[in-house]
Amino acid sequence: MKTSRKGFLRSALAAGALSMVPGKFIGATNTIVSPTRKRSMRLAHFTDVHLQPEGAAPYGFKTALHEVQNMDDKPEAIIFSGDNIMDSFSHSRERTKTQWDFWNKMLKDECSLPIHPLLGNHDVFGWGLLGKYKKDDHYGKQWAVEELKIPKRYYSYDLNGWHFIMLDSTFKHGSGYKGKLDDEQKDWLKEELKKTPESTPICIVSHIPIYAMCVFMDGKRIKNDNWNVPGGLMHVEALELKDLFHQHKNVKLCLSGHIHLQDAVEYLGVKYLCNGAVCGGWWGGNNQEFAPAYAIIDFYDDGTIEYYMKEYKWKEA
Numbered sequence: 001m002k003t004s005r006k007g008f009l010r011s012a013l014a015a016g017a018l019s020m021v022p023g024k025f026i027g028a029t030n031t032i033v034s035p036t037r038k039r040s041m042r043l044a045h046f047t048d049v050h051l052q053p054e055g056a057a058p059y060g061f062k063t064a065l066h067e068v069q070n071m072d073d074k075p076e077a078i079i080f081s082g083d084n085i086m087d088s089f090s091h092s093r094e095r096t097k098t099q100w101d102f103w104n105k106m107l108k109d110e111c112s113l114p115i116h117p118l119l120g121n122h123d124v125f126g127w128g129l130l131g132k133y134k135k136d137d138h139y140g141k142q143w144a145v146e147e148l149k150i151p152k153r154y155y156s157y158d159l160n161g162w163h164f165i166m167l168d169s170t171f172k173h174g175s176g177y178k179g180k181l182d183d184e185q186k187d188w189l190k191e192e193l194k195k196t197p198e199s200t201p202i203c204i205v206s207h208i209p210i211y212a213m214c215v216f217m218d219g220k221r222i223k224n225d226n227w228n229v230p231g232g233l234m235h236v237e238a239l240e241l242k243d244l245f246h247q248h249k250n251v252k253l254c255l256s257g258h259i260h261l262q263d264a265v266e267y268l269g270v271k272y273l274c275n276g277a278v279c280g281g282w283w284g285g286n287n288q289e290f291a292p293a294y295a296i297i298d299f300y301d302d303g304t305i306e307y308y309m310k311e312y313k314w315k316e317a
């Protein structure tokens with residue numbers, strides 16, 4: 001039987017044998033899957049929940065949590081990549097407490113899955129209020145660290161053969177912030193990458209994207225015929241981190257949120273996924289083209305992943 005080359009390639013692809021095809025795959029090495037790969041785990045990624053006790057948020061968050069827990073092939077944990085509550089950056093101590101109490105009540109009552117959360121800019125207390133709470137013992141990030149029950153504002157863990165690194169993206173800049181790692185955290189990250197065995201795939205989670213294309217679509221980003229992307233939208237040391245990841249080729253996946261838009265960028269063997277927002281446009285519907293959604297991600301033992309964005313019924317009919 002005569003098989004055309006095209007036919008062979010197609011069947012090789014269908015058999016998941018892409019790695020047998022010779023040639024150089026620029027920027028797409030992560031899509032070469034091993035024909036014998038095995039799924040290590042399935043996780044859900046929730047970002048930018050912006051939970052508050054009012055409006056559509058309670059119904060929407062509960063619905064998303066239940067949907068994930070009732071899936072036939074349900075995820076074994078949920079990663080929350082920040083902006084968990086609506087806002088404590090520019091709100092009072094009382095209002096912040098109300099939001100965190102509600103966050104913890106919802107998780108206790110509606111979620112039986114383990115969670116792996118981190119902080120977003122809106123989870124930081126008081127920075128936006130011009131020093132009003134500067135002397136408060138909860139000022140800054142420690143309050144969120146305690147409410148989220150995480151060991152520190154950045155931390156790491158192993159899960160089913162993958163290593164997860166959870167970063168703190170929010171760097172103080174006046175009464176605002178930038179996407180940036182402080183020196184202490186950067187040293188820690190370098191050490192984490194160094195000590196993780198080369199055979200262990202790494203997933204890095206940050207609230208603010210390390211690298212994304214959707215930041216160019218967030219608002220009016222063209223000024224005088226030049227692109228203008230503020231440091232609050234994407235990590236300002238993206239180039240440095242790109243170089244660092246390139247030295248550690250087991251860095252396979254970077255997850256983020258913050259922009260409330262969805263994209264997937266693949267660069268030098270790393271997939272960068274900015275996974276929209278559970279709250280969509282802050283519980284008022286879509287943000288631009290994107291409805292409220294979360295991600296379901298399958299992680300494989302060869303460092304590849306597959307994922308999809310799941311829209312859900314966020315509002316009572």
Ligand SMILES: [Zn+2]
Pocket residue numbers: 083120121122207257258259
């Ligand atoms: Zn944010």
